[in-house]
Amino acid sequence: MPTIKGSVTVLDPIGLHARPAGQIVKLVKDSGLEVRMGKPGEDLVKANSPLRMMAMKAKTGEELAVEVDAEDDATAQAIISQIQDFLKG
Amino acid sequence: MLSNGAVLTGMGVGLEAVAAEVFRVKPSAELPAPAKHSGDQDAQTQQLKKAIADVAEEMNQLAEKAGETSAEIFEALVMLLEDEELFETAVGEIESGWNAATAFVNSVEQYAELFAGDATFEERLNDIRDLAKRVAASIAGISIGLKLPTEGRFVIVGEDFSPADTAQFTQAVVGVVTIQGGPTSHTAIICRSKSIPAVVSCSQAAELVDGMQVLVDPVGDRVVVGGQASEATRPISFIAKSQDPIIPVRANIGSLEDAIAAAASAAEGVGLFRTELLYLSAKTQPSREAQAKSYSEILSAAPQGPIVVRTIDAGSDKPVPFLDMGHEENPALGVRGYRLINQHRDFILDQLASLELARVESGREVWVMAPMVATYSEAIEFAELARSAGDFKVGVMVETPSLVYEIPHLAGKLDFISVGTNDLSQYLFASDRMNPALGAMLNPWQPALIRALEQIAVNCADAKIYSGVCGESASDPAFAVVLAGMGFHSVSSSRSQVGAVRTALSAVTQDQAREVFEAALTGKSADEAKSAALKVLTAFSEN
Numbered sequence: 001m002p003t004i005k006g007s008v009t010v011l012d013p014i015g016l017h018a019r020p021a022g023q024i025v026k027l028v029k030d031s032g033l034e035v036r037m038g039k040p041g042e043d044l045v046k047a048n049s050p051l052r053m054m055a056m057k058a059k060t061g062e063e064l065a066v067e068v069d070a071e072d073d074a075t076a077q078a079i080i081s082q083i084q085d086f087l088k089g
Numbered sequence: 090m091l092s093n094g095a096v097l098t099g100m101g102v103g104l105e106a107v108a109a110e111v112f113r114v115k116p117s118a119e120l121p122a123p124a125k126h127s128g129d130q131d132a133q134t135q136q137l138k139k140a141i142a143d144v145a146e147e148m149n150q151l152a153e154k155a156g157e158t159s160a161e162i163f164e165a166l167v168m169l170l171e172d173e174e175l176f177e178t179a180v181g182e183i184e185s186g187w188n189a190a191t192a193f194v195n196s197v198e199q200y201a202e203l204f205a206g207d208a209t210f211e212e213r214l215n216d217i218r219d220l221a222k223r224v225a226a227s228i229a230g231i232s233i234g235l236k237l238p239t240e241g242r243f244v245i246v247g248e249d250f251s252p253a254d255t256a257q258f259t260q261a262v263v264g265v266v267t268i269q270g271g272p273t274s275h276t277a278i279i280c281r282s283k284s285i286p287a288v289v290s291c292s293q294a295a296e297l298v299d300g301m302q303v304l305v306d307p308v309g310d311r312v313v314v315g316g317q318a319s320e321a322t323r324p325i326s327f328i329a330k331s332q333d334p335i336i337p338v339r340a341n342i343g344s345l346e347d348a349i350a351a352a353a354s355a356a357e358g359v360g361l362f363r364t365e366l367l368y369l370s371a372k373t374q375p376s377r378e379a380q381a382k383s384y385s386e387i388l389s390a391a392p393q394g395p396i397v398v399r400t401i402d403a404g405s406d407k408p409v410p411f412l413d414m415g416h417e418e419n420p421a422l423g424v425r426g427y428r429l430i431n432q433h434r435d436f437i438l439d440q441l442a443s444l445e446l447a448r449v450e451s452g453r454e455v456w457v458m459a460p461m462v463a464t465y466s467e468a469i470e471f472a473e474l475a476r477s478a479g480d481f482k483v484g485v486m487v488e489t490p491s492l493v494y495e496i497p498h499l500a501g502k503l504d505f506i507s508v509g510t511n512d513l514s515q516y517l518f519a520s521d522r523m524n525p526a527l528g529a530m531l532n533p534w535q536p537a538l539i540r541a542l543e544q545i546a547v548n549c550a551d552a553k554i555y556s557g558v559c560g561e562s563a564s565d566p567a568f569a570v571v572l573a574g575m576g577f578h579s580v581s582s583s584r585s586q587v588g589a590v591r592t593a594l595s596a597v598t599q600d601q602a603r604e605v606f607e608a609a610l611t612g613k614s615a616d617e618a619k620s621a622a623l624k625v626l627t628a629f630s631e632n
Binding site: 019022046057 | 164168169173174176200203204217355373410411578
């Protein structure tokens, strides 16, 4: 399956905290796809664990890389844009 | 062993007494020490899986019982609890020999290390550790959550109760006794609002055991073993002698619902409108229009009379998401209340501007005051900001002992002050309000607090500054009479107490209130001050 790459920015004033982490994990699980996220230059982590995502300690204003393993680009882009939505706070 | 007739003293909350059977809330049992399992990894893994599911179910049930905002907290907790990686890490621990409970606790600690030192996550860290404890307890077959009876009538007895505990009070909880905690503890506040008779700060209650019959007698500040409802101390039955109380009784509010309910009471205006509730759940700073709209609705709904609005009272222990509060060692002594002016001047100015819009829109008489003001300069600075922001009467809260000495110098600069007795006690007695072991220090009948209050009333009279009291103590009808006797111009009570306080203040004359206050001054301890005052008050109010 091809990997589609994108990026999102944390806009939530408290950073990537429990609620958005939980929302992202739920989205990823519902999609059945493998999604990885991380800070640029660091190892990406699977977006299936809210704790792992919170442990990135992403702060307001930080950019995060997102990788989605999906057959079609549109599905992947939709997931990336929903993740961005969750990070708006 | 306590025998029938034994009297345990504490601090009463409420006016009604109740006699029922004791239900002793066990102190949470010690969790078993970390241990290895005997070899069956699959069984351990299954056991862990089941325990996690059970705790998740427990949290879901709490979410259902809690209101909408708290429900979200519980949902987030369940997501963390069911985290796949957390579970995988725990399975790894089981594989290296640890039993299910130890494995889960270890696994959580591994994540805890990742979060450590980051203020944003510190609180989550405690939540996650609490979840780990619950899972370990579930495996060990120990109950750490409150398990209260749902049928029958019980007086529940425990050390003190947290917000999560009180959220679980069932219909069967007809009385509450706490070993620790004071009159401003969370337990006391909840019992007062739910009208559950309670006695707090009752150290001998440690000896009460399941099955005993007790009388919870809040008016008598006591619990009587084997006591019957008929033995309850009679509250002073105040007989109103005049239509109006000797000083106005206002209501404390924090939301639109409160404002509507207060308007249905006999309150003359609002003596404390706590504004922070409007902001605690907002993720970003609401626009001026949005703030003005909320304020306008509340001002319009509030009971007739002036409305005293307190500007935001937040701090690192009561953080507002969009104001960066950071973490502090001693939040009660830190950057809170008006001290936010240094970092968040724009926000406070915005709040005042929104209030002015709402004042014009609603056509109400609005007084504004700042909390946690400690110096003359801060008081003056706030007065200038508020006067240039709108057509308000302007004042400050008197909560810090330092301000007591500045009142004479504020003559002509402030229109009014309002005393927050809870915080004033905390700072006067250097006793943390959050520390349940120090509850007795926060008793409003403490002679030193009474003297400090008198000083404030006298200084205000000399400086021609209007003075009111809005702390919990002003919700106690007898203490309200003492406050009137000292010379305070108004009191503001929690809305469930407005009627009772009003009746008490209608049952005495100003001169009689003065005598009650003077009687209180003769006490060398809180108990003596209270009983001396009540003796005089009973004679006046019932004849």
